[in-house]
Amino acid sequence: MSVLAYLVAVWLLLVGIYGVVTSRHLVHLVTCLAVAQASTYVLLLAIGYRSGAKAPIFGDIPQSTPVVDPVVQALTLTDVVVSATVSALLLALAVQAHKRFGSVDPDELNALRG
């Protein structure tokens, strides 16, 4: 299980970055970025995973029950919020690009060079 999760994390990172590098559409690019960011969620959750353990909520289970690490889950949650912020900002910029310049191809913006 655990090796597979790490491989998935690496795979998501690689395909996400490949997508960002080759993308010709800003919305597609932002989605690829989200895929790459998802690799960190998988990585963090895999690090805290214990097979056979329960969710770390002690309301109705004895204190001695093995649970998965709640810290990485908190980190993942924070990271999701951060990623959502970045995606929202990028999508807002994409909307502006479409509205004002009629293009969402990052290669066609082309104001900066050299």
Next chain:
Amino acid sequence: MALASLAILVPLCAAVLLAATTSLRRRRAADAVALGAAVAVLGLCLALVARSSDAPIVAWLGGWHPRHGVALGIDLYADPLAAGLAAFAALLTVAGLVVSMQQVDTASHLFHALVLTCLAGMVGFCLAGDLFTIFVFFELMGVSAYALSGFRVSERAPLEGALNFAITNSIGSLLLLAGIGLLYGRTGALNLAQMGVAVAQRPPDALVAVAFALVVCGFFVKAAIVPFHFWLADAYAVAPTSICLIFAGALSELGLYGVARVYFTVFSGALGGHEEAIRDVLLVLGLLTALVGGVMCAGQRHLKRMVAFATVAHMGILLCGVALLDSAGLAGVAVFVVGDGLVKAGLFVAIGALEDRRGSVDEHRLFGRGRGLPALGALFGVCGLALAALPPFGPFLGRALIEDAASHRGLDWVAPLLVVASALVGGAVLRVVRTVFLGRGAKPPPSRSAGADEAGEDPAERERPARAPVVVAFALVGLGLAWGLVPGLVDAVSGATAHFVDRPAYAAAVLRDASPHVPSVASKGPGVAAWLYGLASAGLAVVVASVRTVPEGPLRELHSGRVGDYVAWLATGAAVVAGVFALTLG
């Protein structure tokens, strides 16, 4: 104790207040609130510097103190270096807000709110004692910086600059987070001191090496180290002037601060045996960055882009200082950050003032049109000489300390290369004095437009240009020059850096509630060789200024403006750094 928390809370609360009152549209009130908050942060950080000058201040949020040497809570750690860097960021923010008061395009409460959020992020980043908290503040300043760089979103160039900035830096921060995750998996801790203790217990292996590489590469993206640097010129050249000065003076430098902080609290024990290998990698990257930045800077005719590449070159010089991995090198870095940051910030404001008066930031279109502005011209000249490290001013002192620290380690070949980088940067600025303000040399052909060179300008000359920015520019540059002449500065900074690199003292202060003394060090000023290097680079800068064009070769084509290319370079660079570290350190 409350000082450190307040320094982060005050700007955040003010930012929330400003964002909530956007509909009121009270420009003056927003200016006053934002400026008041920034000045308060500056005061709080300066108080922290004074209070921590004997022993560092550790504040545990919510009172979650460590028990039996195990930290579960989150701490803020203020030593003179961290608090000093936070104070410097606050000072530049104050200057930026003063400059922005006169600008029409920043008349929104949201602008002020973003500036203060960015400031809170920078201060929190400096003071955080927990790696994940560092990441959160890193993102906070990052995201507000993306929004600020694209603030004039109705134009093409700021939009593209902000996109490139946000996309590349997001990938950088996900590398950083992956590194943090791996380290947490190994150590079970997020507190820097706790991690350092846990990492040092075992001999380093490939996991620690890769985690180190990921963290370092994540910070390098923000610090604009070659080949992670491509986004910087795009973002800094298009941001409003008031933001450029904060970015160029403080934001990039914080990336390197992150590298130094994490290395000296977490890794220096475990990887201490491999110092040579790490030093070689960082030195190569630093020199490459300094030279690439210098050559690109000398080749620019868009003035803001020129200073942006000057920032890249100087980040390379700073990385060379960090790469020495000792207190002496870091002392040079700390002095250079402030001296160079102030001069560069002043230069950005001066370029903004020139744009106000002549309606362009393009060197060719401005040719000879600066003749009626002797004060600004003189300021450009002084900046050029100071950036070329003319003794005895601030940038010179910092670079000289780095050079002395390098030759102390037997790395005598570093200094001449830094001289070339400084001379290219200073020479580019001096060339602007020659062409724009003196109108000497061949007049360029009139209508050769090249993409970004036309961007971000208001072609109409303003009737009554604002005076305040010129005053701010002179004040910033004056401070930067005077920084090299402060008596006792080198001793104080050396003491602070000697504490900064002391991992056991850091761990004792955080985990065992000890209060280690910040040592007082009696250091020598720059040696004779450093003075000669300073004079040489100033002289060489004058030569560079008189040359018409600097050959760039294929370098310019690499800066394609395509975000896909930038990310490809970033990924390649990260893979190479991780591979080298895994092979040599694991």
